[in-house]
Amino acid sequence: MDDHQEEGPEKVKLFGMWASPYVLKVRWALSIKGVEYEYVEEDLRNKSSDLLEHNPVHKKVPVLLYRGRPVAESDVIVEFVDEAWSHRGGRILPDDPYQRAMARFWVRFVHDKLSPPIWKWFTAAPGEGQEAALGAAVEQLQVLEDLLAVGGKEFFAGESVGLVDLSLGAMAYVVPMYEEIIGVRLVTEERFPSLSAWMGRFLDSPPVKDHPPPVERLKPRYRAMREAFLNMG
Incomplete structure (x- = not known):
């Protein structure tokens, strides 16, 4: 867990694993938008009950938890981050x-x-x-x-x-x-x-x-x- 934390109604949590390029892609997207979050490192050989609960379909990282609701799959998460924080940072997807x-x-x-x-x-x-x-x-x-x-x-x-x-x-x-x-x-x-x-x-x-x-x-x-x-x- 690191110091990227945001309290209040928009509290964000990211479940990841250090070696995953997909997790890193999401962290880069969150950085572009200036979103603070809590990072949770997962052991994929012993997956947490939280990860399995929030991603029951694929049971893998990354998973973004936003206002208690999970978003899974890195490409989906990146687009969600761009839309959810459209008013912050640079645009990840073009407007056109x-x-x-x-x-x-x-x-x-x-x-x-x-x-x-x-x-x-x-x-x-x-x-x-x-x-x-x-x-x-x-x-x-x-x-x-x-x-x-x-x-x-x-x-x-x-x-x-x-x-x-x-x-x-x-x-x-x-x-x-x-x-x-x-x-x-x-x-x-x-x-x-x-x-x-x-x-x-x-x-x-x-x-x-x-x-x-x-x-x-x-x-x-x-x-x-x-x-x-x-x-x-």
């Missing part, structure tokens, strides 16, 4: 309906098209399978490179962190760890200049500086994950 729809489209792109080949590349043994995953990841990263390069935007949302940036945020610190563990570069300044610059800007942005990813704690965790997948092969 078309731009808002496009932001949601690119969030789905991250989930459906980008994340799977990057994960497969990381967990595959050296060989044709890993090379194929690398090629697929590069192809999807190029789509994002082209999107970001249009107009020379600082972030996918424009001049500040928005919905797409938050959904891609884990990539900014996870991909460098994957690269270090495997010994192969995926995102380089030569190959993806706009995306590479975005990763640096995102990690240096106010919400991320408020809650930086625990990279040194995560590295052995990811090394163990890769070893487990390789041993299964």
Whole structure:
């Protein structure tokens, strides 16, 4: 539990787990809106009765408790935070309906098209399978490179962190760890200049500086994950 607490009718509580990029995404969104909250660290091997009560469907983190009512799933929570505190901080979703729809489209792109080949590349043994995953990841990263390069935007949302940036945020610190563990570069300044610059800007942005990813704690965790997948092969 940390010092982010808000008393009164809008008391907010976040159930999370330190290693979860989905929890971190919600913490970044709350930071953008300047929302104070109570943070509860969960042991996912021994889930609390509160977590199971508030998220009986998925039984996982993150879960946001607002005025005693739970909101689950990170993407749903981020949009809820933006709407519930629309009068505070910066906007996470665009005001324009078309731009808002496009932001949601690119969030789905991250989930459906980008994340799977990057994960497969990381967990595959050296060989044709890993090379194929690398090629697929590069192809999807190029789509994002082209999107970001249009107009020379600082972030996918424009001049500040928005919905797409938050959904891609884990990539900014996870991909460098994957690269270090495997010994192969995926995102380089030569190959993806706009995306590479975005990763640096995102990690240096106010919400991320408020809650930086625990990279040194995560590295052995990811090394163990890769070893487990390789041993299964």
